[in-house]
Amino acid sequence: MTQTADRRPRHTQHIEGHRLRHTGHNESRRLWRTGHNEKGSATLHSLFAAVLLITALAAATLWSAISTARHQLTAAADLTALSAAQSLTKPPTTAQPSAARQPLIPPTTPETPCTTAARIATLHKAHLTACHPTPTEVTVGLSLQLNLPFTHPTLTTTARAGPL
Structure with missing residues (x-):
């Protein structure tokens, strides 16, 4: 076996302070051994990527x-x-209607704008928070409590309309 000037075998080298040794004879099957064990690092990287992906999907x-x-x-x-x-x-x-005919729908008393707003908001599963009628328009405020995992936000909005 040929040795170098510092009496080490030719297949042993020093790279950046680590002793590396070639264990195979075939050039395509080199296995370099360092003092560090990297076994399981791909598992940790995959786990980190999966957690990051799940967090992004949950946020979306x-x-x-x-x-x-x-x-x-x-x-x-x-x-x-x-x-x-x-x-x-x-x-x-x-x-x-004529006396001979009875009405199919009994007459109803007209509702106030806020009563109508409360009824319609309830049909849409929302809560009427404000109702301000004027002679020419009505302004309503609605809120909705969401039941989501990890959070329960309350959404609010207002709308204004005049008679058609």
Whole structure:
């Protein structure tokens, strides 16, 4: 076996203070051994990547749920304001049914705009937080409590409408 000037075998080298040794004879099957054990590092990197991916998916899911609920609450507020504004107008006069015919729908008393707004908000599973009718328009405020994992945000919105 040929030795170098410092009396080490040719297949042994020093690289950056670590002693490395070539254990195989085939050039394609080199196995360099250092003083560090890297066994399991790929598992830790994979685990970290999986946790990061799950966290990103959870955040995207929460954002999507809150955004969808916000759009639905805005639509419910608009419909509530329009229904309440419709209550501002006087009910149309209808022809009286003849004595021989009974009305199919009994006459109802007209609702106030805020009563109508509360009824419509309840149909949309929202809570009416404010109702301010004026002779020309109605402003309503709605809120919605979301029951999401890890958080329970309350969404609020307002809408204003006049009679049609």
